[in-house]
Amino acid sequence: MDYHFNFNFVxxxxxxxxxxxxxxxxxxFVSILIGMVIGLGLALAYTGGGRLVxxxxxxxxxxxxxxxxxxxxYLVFYGIPSAGGFAYDAQTSFVATLALYSGAYxxxxxxxxxxxxxxxxxxxxxxxxxxxxxxxxxxRMPMMFRIVLPSLSNVYxxxxxxxxxxxxxxxxxxxxxANWIKTNTFxxxxxxxxxxxxxxxxxxVLLHGLRLLERRFSLVRR
Amino acid sequence: MSQSLVQIRGVKKxxxxxxxxxxxxxxxxxxxxxxxxxxxxxxKTTLLRCINLLETYDDGSIKVDSVExxxxxxxxxxxxxxxxxxxxxxADIGMVFQxxxxxxxxxxxxxxxxxxxxxxxxSKAEAKDRATHWLTRVGLADKLQSLPSQLSGGQQQRxxxxxxxxxxxxxxxxxEITSALDPELVGEVLSVVQGLAKDGMTMIVVTHEMTFxxxxxxxxxxxxxxxxxxxxxxxxxxxxxASHERLKSxxxxxxxxx
Ligand SMILES: Nc1ncnc2c1ncn2[C@@H]1O[C@H](COP(=O)(O)OP(=O)(O)O)[C@@H](O)[C@H]1O
Ligand SMILES: [Mg+2]
Numbered sequence: 001m002d003y004h005f006n007f008n009f010v011x012x013x014x015x016x017x018x019x020x021x022x023x024x025x026x027x028x029f030v031s032i033l034i035g036m037v038i039g040l041g042l043a044l045a046y047t048g049g050g051r052l053v054x055x056x057x058x059x060x061x062x063x064x065x066x067x068x069x070x071x072x073x074y075l076v077f078y079g080i081p082s083a084g085g086f087a088y089d090a091q092t093s094f095v096a097t098l099a100l101y102s103g104a105y106x107x108x109x110x111x112x113x114x115x116x117x118x119x120x121x122x123x124x125x126x127x128x129x130x131x132x133x134x135x136x137x138x139x140r141m142p143m144m145f146r147i148v149l150p151s152l153s154n155v156y157x158x159x160x161x162x163x164x165x166x167x168x169x170x171x172x173x174x175x176x177x178a179n180w181i182k183t184n185t186f187x188x189x190x191x192x193x194x195x196x197x198x199x200x201x202x203x204x205v206l207l208h209g210l211r212l213l214e215r216r217f218s219l220v221r222r
Numbered sequence: 223m224s225q226s227l228v229q230i231r232g233v234k235k236x237x238x239x240x241x242x243x244x245x246x247x248x249x250x251x252x253x254x255x256x257x258x259x260x261x262x263x264x265x266k267t268t269l270l271r272c273i274n275l276l277e278t279y280d281d282g283s284i285k286v287d288s289v290e291x292x293x294x295x296x297x298x299x300x301x302x303x304x305x306x307x308x309x310x311x312x313a314d315i316g317m318v319f320q321x322x323x324x325x326x327x328x329x330x331x332x333x334x335x336x337x338x339x340x341x342x343x344x345s346k347a348e349a350k351d352r353a354t355h356w357l358t359r360v361g362l363a364d365k366l367q368s369l370p371s372q373l374s375g376g377q378q379q380r381x382x383x384x385x386x387x388x389x390x391x392x393x394x395x396x397x398e399i400t401s402a403l404d405p406e407l408v409g410e411v412l413s414v415v416q417g418l419a420k421d422g423m424t425m426i427v428v429t430h431e432m433t434f435x436x437x438x439x440x441x442x443x444x445x446x447x448x449x450x451x452x453x454x455x456x457x458x459x460x461x462x463x464a465s466h467e468r469l470k471s472x473x474x475x476x477x478x479x480x
Contacts, residue, residue, distance in 0.1 A: 124319065126308075127315070128313065
């Protein structure tokens with residue numbers, strides 16, 4: 001029981017962790033942004049679409065949600081390029097994967113949000129003469145976002161943690177950086193003792209920020 | 223012949239196989255306050271919702287200020303108006319809802335200004351003035367910035383009235399606007415409506431408040447089984463109620479609830 005902690009190696013390569021965390025955040029941000037566009041677009045298409053559209057969207061959602069993310073990461077990085085005869089870099093591939101993945105979850109979130117808008121508000125919008133587009137802009141969207149904000153927080157945090165899977169295709173994000181230091185210094189425990197709170201604190205800050213947003217947009221008080 | 227502001231002829235409406243409106247005829251002249259009464263399920267709400275096309279009617283005609291609301295004018299075949307084409311027609315027909323239906327994410331003031339700026343194209347500053355005027359008129363000058371959730375039912379309903387009236391509608395539809403309120407809040411809402419009546423606002427008022435119908439209504443329309451059964455001057459209708467079996471038993475049932 002005389003393991004001597006030595007963090008010097010970790011500090012020496014700290015920039016790998018620092019830049020890794022930034023890249024993790026960037027990947028999460030961009031994929032969620034694209035995922036939101038996918039999710040919102042499909043949720044609206046689902047709500048207003050016919051059977052065929054609905055079936056196609058449901059199939060997409062079911063497919064993504066019932067396949068482990070790791071498998072999707074491999075599929076998009078190795079599978080699709082080799083089948084299509086082209087290549088893209090690992091980071092692009094991972095962002096695409098996470099965007100498709102978050103899109104599938106966000107469709108469900110947004111769809112539930114759209115369904116939860118009281119019918120009476122749409123009637124009220126009609127009764128003052130708002131056009132369908134104005135009702136969308138000034139009634140449905142703001143209501144939907146307020147309804148889904150709490151569930152969005154959870155999706156965001158879990159997607160941020162999912163960025164760690166990018167390390168399997170050598171995207172130099174935080175987990176990849178940690179692994180690199182571990183392999184090159186054999187300081188396993190020290191590395192994880194540093195990286196673990198980095199994830200923890202980031203998630204906490206994210207969640208806290210989103211809670212503030214929820215409070216700002218609360219329907220109960222300002 | 224002076225044309226009615228609202229002219230309803232032979233309107234029929236079914237939900238699935240249930241016929242809810244079975245040939246409704248009704249005329250409302252400018253400045254009239256028509257109180258619609260009748261048992262629950264007789265089609266009062268559906269009739270109001272047909273007038274501003276929140277429901278489509280299957281048959282017959284509804285004209286507001288000589289414009290057929292549900293269908294395009296002209297050609298013989300009935301072509302339903304698009305939602306987009308309906309918007310300006312609806313803007314001229316105000317509606318106040320039983321459950322208020324205020325936009326919960328907007329303040330009282332914003333609830334009123336939304337239609338003024340987006341539909342009427344009025345500048346923000348002028349819309350604010352106009353909204354403030356109406357909210358003051360309904361006694362909510364100190365609640366402009368409140369969210370609906372911070373208001374009592376009676377206050378919310380008064381915002382609902384201000385939102386509808388501020389648009390300057392040709393006719394105002396009110397659907398049991400006090401029936402979701404605690405009894406002690408009914409008065410403050412009805413007195414606002416009474417004020418509007420005094421100003422000459424044309425209104426179709428679905429209500430169970432018989433005192434209001436008698437004192438404020440120009441006419442009472444009794445609906446049952448999806449039809450207008452009785453239509454006449456308020457006091458006359460109530461005075462002759464004894465001779466009409468259905469109206470008599472309806473009034474007796476209301477009486478008991480109060
Ligand atoms: N959207 C709807 N779908 C099916 N049935 C409806 C719908 N709206 C109303 N109804 C039915 O139509 C009848 C008349 O309803 P309504 O117009 O609300 O009556 P009232 O307002 O006089 O109580 C009722 O039997 C009701 O169940
Ligand atoms: Mg009703």
